[in-house]
Amino acid sequence: MDDVDLDLLVGKVDVARKARLLTGATAWRTHDEPDLGLRSIVVSDGPIGVRGQGWDERSTSLALPSPTALAATWDVELVARLGGLLAAEARRKGVDVLLAPTLNLHRSPFAGRHFECYSEDPVLTARIGAAYIRGVQGGGVAATAKHYVANDSETERMTLDARVADRVLHELYLVPFEAAVEAGVWVVMSAYNAVNGTTMSENPLLDEPLKGSWGFDGLVVSDWGAVRSTVASGRAAQDLAMPGPESPWNALADAVDNGEVPESALDDKVRRLLRLAGRVGALNGATPSRPEVDAPLDLLREAVAASTVLLRNDGALPLSPGAKVAVLGPNAATARIQGGGSAGVYPESVVSFLDGLAEVADVVHTAGVRLADRPAPLTTGNSRHPHDDVPGVLVRLLDADGAELSAEHRLLGRVLEVPLVDGARTVEVSGRLAVDATGDWRISVAGFGRLTLDVAGARVVDEDVPLDTDDPAVIHLTPPYRHATVHLDAGTTVDLLARRELRADTGTATVLAADPPRLSEDDELALAVELARASDVAVVVVGTTDEIESEGFDRTSLALPGRQDELVRAVRAVNDRTVVVVNSGGPVELPWRDEVAAVLLTWFPGQEAGHGLADVLFGFREPGGRLPTTWAAAGADLPVSDVTPRDGVLRYDEGLHVGYRAWRRSGAEPAYWFGHGLGYTTWAYEEAVATAGGVRVRVRNTGGRVGREVVQVYVTRPGSAVERPERWLGGWAAVSAAAGEAVEVDVEVPERAYRHWTPEGWAVEPGGFTLLVGPSAGDTPLTLGERSPHVAE
Incomplete structure (x- = not known):
């Protein structure tokens, strides 16, 4: 859909309806607008699968390897194929937008969400992330580059202020997002945190470089709850506030009427939302694409x-x-x-x-x-519905008097979401545990509010658990447990019943778990x-x-x-x-x-x-x-x-020195360098020669079976007048060869590898650079000296 069509559509709705479109209708849907031919857009968390519009174990999803694993392949073609599989999964589940990939860097392995990010290196992250995006969007489903930007740790993640030098932002943390825009990503997610004093949903980085010099024409969605203001974020380049229906942007129309936010800002946001709708098939009665992937389990196994x-x-x-x-x-x-x-x-x-x-x-x-792990929720393998005698558990909503308002059969004792009804005050989970071992069992209940747990009709837990966090990951996914130890006999069945009180802002997550006795350690x-x-x-x-x-x-x-x-x-x-x-x-x-x-x-x-x-x-x-x-x-x-x-x-006082760059500067030796990995054969690096776009490398398989090698090229600038890492990844290429075979492979080293950021923009230091070639950041047996890049100024 071209911009003229979008302008015409934007002009058909008044300020109130424009503002309504810019806040989620629910946690996982946007509003529709029949006058524009716009249906609601459905979003889902990723990145290893497509969960859908909620947390329900009955709605299963294919589960890919973690993003750290995808980056470990160093294989953009394979990652793109996996992205295509996710697109097929998304359409199977009625999802238009996948909230992935996560393009933040492994600044420190202590980061709790390390597994959901790709790499410590911006180039590897950029190329793997771009491949993932192309694969997903090739199936007509929007990918979401997140979390823009410097969202690299979890402690105080919703409020911390990341202080990052401008050069460090451009040469490290922004690189994967720029590559995502170059790959045509349709959505970018603004992060919870602030960068250099301004929270990201209000940050000028959304405008420049994202929508400015990079030319991003897609939609900026907030992380869930990351929009905390009306005027400041409304005036910023933030486009969609999620989730809904409650949001600071519910007052956005009033802010326009009061002259605090220009209507033109809303027009641009709505235009971008409509452009996304057109891309995913949510406009003018379009039929979304229905990609399919043959033998998905074989692909996951590969x-x-x-x-x-x-x-x-x-x-x-x-x-x-x-x-x-x-x-x-x-x-x-x-x-x-x-x-x-x-x-x-x-x-x-x-x-x-x-x-x-x-x-x-x-x-x-x-x-x-x-x-010492979290308790094991009841499953269809060890629990049966207390009334219907089918595998699983019974979940009920009760009113203030304990009367049943709704009931449903579920498959797990970990119940994260329950469809609420008016008057609900309690979530109840019950099941009949099949006891397969005699001894002391640990029976557990999790949730916020008053928790009770009954085993065979006897009350074993009765405690009030206050809400002590505003982190949605804790509230909705990992509520606190309370435990009781009960002696049970093998061959019996025992009725378990857990209840949790529903209080404001505490979600519905409730867990009933049972752990059997074990041998002593x-x-x-x-x-x-x-x-x-x-x-x-x-x-x-x-x-x-x-x-x-x-x-x-x-x-x-x-x-x-x-x-x-x-x-x-x-x-x-x-x-x-x-x-x-x-x-x-x-x-x-x-x-x-x-x-x-x-x-x-x-x-x-x-x-x-x-x-x-x-x-x-x-x-x-x-x-x-x-x-x-x-x-x-x-x-x-x-x-x-x-x-x-x-x-x-x-x-971020370490500046440019993250990961292997920091190790090289420190002079210390890690256990295993970035890029390291063995196969079932061995390789000799024989020769490297310069090409117009990089390096041609000859390697020989010196082992006894066919193998694959990832040939890596690092750039260095000894004696540089510019402060730099000791070396940095310029590019890589994979090669396969039979036993004893020598093969040549071209490794592209793009012009950007020689550039550094200055207050005036990208620049190149005059003189030559040295290229180092080998199987890891710590093992580079070939050197190509004094290469002068031909960079267009």
Whole structure:
């Protein structure tokens, strides 16, 4: 739709209706306007799946690997295909706008939402993010570049003021968003935080460079609740305030009438909303596209292998089919496939690491250690409806007198959203627990307000839980628990009933959970050691929990929780072929990394976790991943670690030196450099020559099987008159070769790689730059000296 048509449409509605269009009708929909042929636009959280318009486990979604995993592929074509899969999922669920990708940087691995971002490097983030956007929007669904900008930590995330120098913004944190605009992104989300003193929904960065020099013609939507003013944000380049219907922008029409906000500002916002509607098929009765993807589970399985990073291998991998494998660790039978927070989805099925390996090997299993994690909600596997005797639970809304207002059958005891009805005062969740072990069970209830919990008719919890946060991730996703310990006998069924009071602004999230008795920690560890001793190979799956990596809070340590390090060393002491699989979204400490036979990173791998890991361990596919961020040996070694504001201010005093750049400046050696990753063959870097657009590199596969290598080119400027990182990524390209084969690959190094930002704009320092070529930021065996870029001024 051209601008003339949009202008005509904008002119058909008065100020009040314009203002109405600019605030959400609900949490997940915009308003319609029949006079304009505009239907409501439906949005959904991402980025690993398309949840839809709410938190309902009955509405399942395909679950992709985490963004850290997607970046670890260094494969833009694969990421674009996965974006196409998300577009198909969005249309299947009636969604027009996917609130992804997250383009913030890994400024520090302590950042709680690290798993939802791509990389510490702006170029890798930019290229992977742009591929994701092209894939999603190629299916007619809008992608959303978020969170603009400097939303790189969770502590005080809704109010912190990120103080970032202008050059640092342009050379680091704005780079992925600029690439998103170049890729044609249709939506950009403004962040909660402030930057340099102004909250982002009011910040001049929305105008310049976003809508100004970059030429973004799409819609700026707020993060949910990030619009906190009427006039200041109404005058700014913010376009849509979400969620609705309550919003400071409900007074926007009055502000126009009072002369505080010009009507022309509303006209531009409505024009952009209509342009988005035209793009997603929400205007003039258009029929939205219906993309389809063949064999989606095969694609997800491929993505797991492509993102798995092999950090170390002494020759133990790949394994031989038929080996007896002890599959150990707390995440083995219940893989952590996704991070916590608004990015979560409900997959129809999950292949655990244990299940995937059991399909190709003779396996034995025990957890080995216990993790202090959130309680396990009732499921269709252990609970039945208290009246209809079908798997699941009963959820009811009650009035002030305890009378039933509504009832529905649900599949999980974790009920995040309940359709409210007038007069509702209490949410009730009940189920009949099938007791499969004799001993002391932990029965739990979660929510805000007065909580009660009854077991077999006896009241075991009765407590008032006050609301002590305004963070929506806590209110709607992770309310606090209260627990009781109850002795139960195997073979019985027990009625469980949880209630929570509904108070203003506390949401509806309610959880009923039951955790069985377990072996003592010492006995569990001893059992794991015995299984490892009697097996050919020990695969130990270690990882994090929802209480460590999640939206809403930052990490305080990189150490693995519980006794997982002790488990690894105890198993290694009895089995030389100990392979450790790390199931985390971001870096963790691996103090035993040089003692075990092999170490692999699976990140949060999505629902095909077990199949993808089996493919890699048994050599059906090569581990294709390379690190998108540098891993420290210990959290104390990090050159950039601060994620905690002081007096509301978080200073980015490290400037341009983030990630491997900071490590290079410090002179310290990390555990594993950015870009590192092994395959099942070896490579020799033989020659690099300059080309018009970059470097041509010849590499040779010196191993015994076909493989893929990610050839990386870094730029450096020794003796520069301009303050710079010691080196920075210029570009990369992947190459495949058979055993013994030499191949050449062209790596583009764009002109921007040689530029630096000044108060007058982009500039190039006269003289030559040096290009470094190799498999990681810490290993660059080839050097191409004194390259003078031909940059048009």
